Amino acid sequence: MELRHLRYAVALAESGNFTRAAERLHISQPTLSVQIRALERLVGAELFERLPNGVRVTTAGEVFLTHARVALAAADDAVGAVRAAMPATAPVRVGCFRAPWSSWAIADALHPDDRQQAVETITVGTTEGMALLLDGKLDVLVGQDFTSVPLQLPEGVDRHEVATEHVxxxxxxxxxxxxxxxxxxxxxxxxxxxxxxxxxxxxxxxxxxxxxxxxxxxxxxxxxxxxxxxxxxxxxxxxxxxxxxxxxxxxxxxxDIGLPEQRRIFVARVRAKTSREQALRIGGSVARLHADHTARSPAGRARRGPTTIERPAPLAAAARDHDGTEPMR
Incomplete structure (x- = not known):
């Protein structure tokens, strides 16, 4: 059994049918069908019930997928940790939405213990930045979404929320x-x-x-x-x-018109390419910038002004992980 078999099973379960799963995996539908059958023979159980319009995960499939997701996450984290431990030879490439602070300020706001590696930043919308992240042209994306318009994360991408504020x-x-x-x-x-x-x-x-x-x-x-x-x-x-x-x-x-709607600021990374620790270093910098800007803003002192997490130094203990526009500044 190989890691790709696990990825195939997870993609099929999340997509609901072979056609969408094959498109997501960039392989042909017959190839995916053959690989899933081979996986089922390896584990000795039917993982998916074939239906006229898709598939349904069986009881055995639910058990298998639980462990498959853990194994895939561990494998991705292992790759990211090794890359993070290697001597730094290139700067960390960071994309940031059009925020109240300048994107270059992210490097300046890094905690002193996190300044071993150079940081290059560009200003980019969250949607475009996610595409650059997946293409390997960014290491970390500082993005934003909203509670009513959540960003759907591509497979293999993690986000760590660093601040929120009301709309x-x-x-x-x-x-x-x-x-x-x-x-x-x-x-x-x-x-x-x-x-x-x-x-x-x-x-x-x-x-x-x-x-x-x-x-x-x-x-x-x-x-x-x-x-x-x-x-x-x-x-x-x-x-x-x-x-x-x-x-x-x-x-x-x-x-303030009393909306419960919130903007959520987060850092995102591709698990197999960037370590969680590296993303959290950038997240800590962004959280400090946001907190400082809020403190200087008149709205920040309002009764229902923007809220952020407590300042991290570094952020690792404070960030919240999620599996899984640039409309405002």
Whole structure:
């Protein structure tokens, strides 16, 4: 039995049929079928029940998959640990979404004990950055997603959450609602919701927030460049989702409208290529940057301002692991 057999079984169980699993594994469907049959002969039990429209994991399959996932994770961690222990010959390549801090500040904010290796950073959206991560062009991705629009992680990628913050509302200072002492999502049914055409995740988030918390369909107005957004909010008397730390420029104001929606900032790595320890070093740097920026922000002192995990030094004990847009800054 080889590790690839375990990967084939896990992919088939998660995909639900041979066609999708074969596409995910980049092999032909007949090849996958033959390999699964060979695996079942090796273990002496049928792992999948073949159905007209897919497969169902059998009781024996559930037992096998539990151990297969543990074995695959251990194998990936072993490779990452060995690579982390080898003498550093190349810088750690880090991609970061357009955050309130500059991406190059990640290296400067590293804990002193974690500065043995050089760090190269680029600014990149989370979706594009995930593709670069899978292609081996990044070692660590600093990304973001939202509770209503979670990022689906490709196979073999882990994420470690380092900070969260509530989603707020941005609107022009002369907007008819700007002076109201309290706003809720229910007050925004008839408003123009501005979304950047370059950031499709903002469209998804806006729709999800309005549907989930307001029970209405937002009237969306496309804005074609990020620099136009402050002007458009003022001139069109529109509104836009934002984070509490967004810069208040061009006559903008930001408001907490009581949404439970959160932005989640995380570091991601390909298990077989980058060690957990290396990802957590970068995560610790990002958590410190976020905490410092929050402390300096007026919104950070608000009653329901953004929240982060306690500052790690390093982060290993504080990060939360997950198996498994760039809409705001």
């Amino acid at each position: 707020w509302l941005a609107l022009g200072g002369r907007h008819r609602l700007a002076r109201r002492p309290r706003l809720t999502i229910a007050d925004l049914v008839d408003e123009n919701w501005l979304v950047l055409t370059s950031q499709p995740d903002l469209h998804e988030l806006t729709v999800a927030v309005c549907r989930n918390y307001g029970r209405f369909e937002p009237r969306q107005v496309p804005v074609h460049a990020g620099d136009e957004l402050p002007t458009a909010l003022v001139e069109l008397r529109g509104v836009c989702l934002c984070t509490p730390m967004v810069r208040r420029v061009g006559g903008l104001t930001t408001r």
